[in-house]
Amino acid sequence: MNIKFTKLNNMLTNRAIFEDYPCIKYLIDDKLVVISNKEFFNNCLIYKKIVKEMGISSLAILLPKSPELIYYFLGSILAGSRTCLIDNTEPIEKIEQMLRTFQPQYIAKNNDDFSADENLSIENTLVNKTNINSASEGDAVFFTSGTSGPAKGVLLSASSLLASAYNGQEMLPCHDGDVVLSLLPFSHIYGFICTFLWPLCYGGIICLGRGMRSLLTDPKIFSPTILPIIPSLATFLLLHDALDENIKTILIGAGPLSENIIRLIKKKNIILSFGYGLTETSSGVAISVNNSDPLAMAKCPGNEFKIEEDGRILIKSNTVMLGYFNDAKSTSQVMKDGYFITNDIGFIDKNGCLHISGRTDDIIILENGTKFNCAKAEEDFQKQMPYLDFAFAESNGKIKFVYYSKDVSKLEMDKYINAFNSSQPIYSKISIIEKLEHPLYRTKTNKIQRYKL
Amino acid sequence: MNQQNIFDDTISIIKAYAPDLTKEELTMDTIINTETAVDSLGFVLIISKLEGKYNIRIPDRQISKFITIGDVVKYISKKAS
Numbered sequence: 163m164n165i166k167f168t169k170l171n172n173m174l175t176n177r178a179i180f181e182d183y184p185c186i187k188y189l190i191d192d193k194l195v196v197i198s199n200k201e202f203f204n205n206c207l208i209y210k211k212i213v214k215e216m217g218i219s220s221l222a223i224l225l226p227k228s229p230e231l232i233y234y235f236l237g238s239i240l241a242g243s244r245t246c247l248i249d250n251t252e253p254i255e256k257i258e259q260m261l262r263t264f265q266p267q268y269i270a271k272n273n274d275d276f277s278a279d280e281n282l283s284i285e286n287t288l289v290n291k292t293n294i295n296s297a298s299e300g301d302a303v304f305f306t307s308g309t310s311g312p313a314k315g316v317l318l319s320a321s322s323l324l325a326s327a328y329n330g331q332e333m334l335p336c337h338d339g340d341v342v343l344s345l346l347p348f349s350h351i352y353g354f355i356c357t358f359l360w361p362l363c364y365g366g367i368i369c370l371g372r373g374m375r376s377l378l379t380d381p382k383i384f385s386p387t388i389l390p391i392i393p394s395l396a397t398f399l400l401l402h403d404a405l406d407e408n409i410k411t412i413l414i415g416a417g418p419l420s421e422n423i424i425r426l427i428k429k430k431n432i433i434l435s436f437g438y439g440l441t442e443t444s445s446g447v448a449i450s451v452n453n454s455d456p457l458a459m460a461k462c463p464g465n466e467f468k469i470e471e472d473g474r475i476l477i478k479s480n481t482v483m484l485g486y487f488n489d490a491k492s493t494s495q496v497m498k499d500g501y502f503i504t505n506d507i508g509f510i511d512k513n514g515c516l517h518i519s520g521r522t523d524d525i526i527i528l529e530n531g532t533k534f535n536c537a538k539a540e541e542d543f544q545k546q547m548p549y550l551d552f553a554f555a556e557s558n559g560k561i562k563f564v565y566y567s568k569d570v571s572k573l574e575m576d577k578y579i580n581a582f583n584s585s586q587p588i589y590s591k592i593s594i595i596e597k598l599e600h601p602l603y604r605t606k607t608n609k610i611q612r613y614k615l
Numbered sequence: 616m617n618q619q620n621i622f623d624d625t626i627s628i629i630k631a632y633a634p635d636l637t638k639e640e641l642t643m644d645t646i647i648n649t650e651t652a653v654d655s656l657g658f659v660l661i662i663s664k665l666e667g668k669y670n671i672r673i674p675d676r677q678i679s680k681f682i683t684i685g686d687v688v689k690y691i692s693k694k695a696s
Contacts, residue, residue, distance in 0.1 A: 588655045
């Protein structure tokens, strides 16, 4: 029977009972380092003390994936502080925007990760230290992907993060001795819950991947039994024959996977599970457990779904956010009678399993799970080429730019597309350009009929 | 190390890791995202091979700024010198 933790301190204390058992594995200069449960627990307490003594009430962590990042995060929550993880490889403008939203009192970062011309201007405005009076555990702010507009801060309690780990464990158990390889950033809720907190709560050994450059070697070095990844990563690892033979389970989150890749993974006798969830629900609320139909996702304990008339999925859960950070208006717009209103469309089959069939709006989901707002991108692009008939669309998880013009040369078109791409993160650049022989199809109100692209 | 050598190395690595290129002839002006079949993860793999070859480290944030093959070649040329 799985323990349902509600306090981080209780979970860590429970884990520390098996004091010599490995907790974290990582590599320094190709040398394997193992941190035992006892050492891990003690270090969390040391960081808790540091945060307390420094009087940090809100902490932003911009560190690369490392034990230090984990100690800061857990120590800060244990100390009662509000804590936020930010991916230090994001474009500087996006990091600044997240920091402006979160307004941390203190930023934990390595200066070596930022070049001389990449100053974070907000650092000059950090407020002075305050006393932490709270005897309870702190909470966390995770940012949404932000490609559908500015990234929104989502406030999640420590207990909802733990509930999310428990819900996952009830559906897809992680056992003592399981090895979970973390290839996803901890700053994204899926990466945090499924590659860190879930195995930490339930006895798995967590191996810290070394980043994008080591994606093909880390699975062979760490020999994971469970691999939580995103669709583009699954495809990449499979096509480069980098799925280690010890892998028993692959958990796919943040988007769909092509039928061909599903077939190839199952051929390796790997259990393939899909998860559905959002930052606002502390990650997964439904997980598939039937390998014959991995796209049919059963609801996790503590979750209720409703499907609106237009197909929109509503979620009631013990893992739903406390609210958008400092944004009561946006919060009220997505909550209705205790349900969180998603922008996803789905249906529930005769077995009670949830299937995702699309989005209600113009947001497309790219192959790495990132959301891309076509309407916003079109608005921006239109400023450069006000008379062009064009649209953004999705093709096999990539961004497609479709246009119709009799007089714009390829050279000129490339110039504008290059300018657009240069302002985008690596995962949201235009990959496909398609020139139509006819104007775009539109509704009577001039809206693009995107499904025809 | 001149730019032509770096260009030749870049092309041979791209061709080795992305054999199904959409464009036959790769030039300094070839746009990585739209004119080759290299996806974002594949591109990082190519960059890591070039880093190893020239013993340099390209920051993650810089990688997303590369548009053309020429951008990569010029950056490495500057760093390696």
